Amino acid sequence: DARVTQTPRHKVTEMGQEVTMRCQPILGHNTVFWYRQTMMQGLELLAYFRNRAPLDDSGMPKDRFSAEMPDATLATLKIQPSEPRDSAVYFCASGSTRDRGVNSPLHFGNGTRLTVT
Amino acid sequence: LAKTTQPISMDSYEGQEVNITCSHNNIATNDYITWYQQFPSQGPRFIIQGYKTKVTNEVASLFIPADRKSSTLSLPRVSLSDTAVYYCLVYSGAGSYQLTFGKGTKLSVIP
Numbered sequence: 001d002a003r004v005t006q007t008p009r010h011k012v013t014e015m016g017q018e019v020t021m022r023c024q025p026i027l028g029h030n031t032v033f034w035y036r037q038t039m040m041q042g043l044e045l046l047a048y049f050r051n052r053a054p055l056d057d058s059g060m061p062k063d064r065f066s067a068e069m070p071d072a073t074l075a076t077l078k079i080q081p082s083e084p085r086d087s088a089v090y091f092c093a094s095g096s097t098r099d100r101g102v103n104s105p106l107h108f109g110n111g112t113r114l115t116v117t
Numbered sequence: 118l119a120k121t122t123q124p125i126s127m128d129s130y131e132g133q134e135v136n137i138t139c140s141h142n143n144i145a146t147n148d149y150i151t152w153y154q155q156f157p158s159q160g161p162r163f164i165i166q167g168y169k170t171k172v173t174n175e176v177a178s179l180f181i182p183a184d185r186k187s188s189t190l191s192l193p194r195v196s197l198s199d200t201a202v203y204y205c206l207v208y209s210g211a212g213s214y215q216l217t218f219g220k221g222t223k224l225s226v227i228p
Contacts, residue, residue: 004160035218043161043204043218056215091160103208105151106216108160 002026006109018080025094035091126223135192139205153204
């Protein structure tokens with residue numbers, strides 16, 4: 001069964017440190033999403049890539065967050081500097097868009113649980 | 118993006134059929150309805166998707182009336198392992214797509 005792989009699963013860091021989260025999308029998928037989940041806000045869309053190009057990152061705080069896809073097998077989400085309010089679970093998801101018919105369902109990884117102290 | 122409304126929580130006993138209804142009054146002609154399930158400490162998982170009438174798979178059924186302004190996810194004979202949060206989403210079927218998650222419905226299955 002193909003899976004979206006996220007690393008690390010857990011990360012504890014101190015305020016001000018840089019955090020990098022990695023995602024390996026399912027081979028052949030052309031879209032990658034980054035979501036953040038907290039108890040208060042639920043699942044929030046942070047960024048969206050199609051064919052490795054960023055299409056929408058309006059959900060990300062631009063001053064400290066950055067998302068990239070160095071190649072088709074790797075997506076990264078960086079926070080620099082990190083703050084306690086960034087504590088959340090960060091999910092990566094991948095899928096395939098189609099020009100006709102319906103897009104494939106999104107496949108989510110199991111997330112990176114980030115704690116910033 | 119069409120907004121969805123669903124109950125915040127539901128309780129059910131094991132073995133019962135559970136129906137979760139979602140309202141999406143401003144659904145567009147090209148929009149599809151999709152449901153995801155999320156267990157604690159896991160990412161959401163796709164359950165079922167449909168455009169109109171009825172869709173059934175090995176996990177659930179999805180009923181969509183003719184006006185498509187609502188949909189009902191039906192889970193037959195639930196077990197304790199079906200305790201999860203269920204999200205109803207509406208999105209444009211083809212091309213670029215973004216899934217906007219609401220709060221979902223927290224289903225608790227009671228022994």
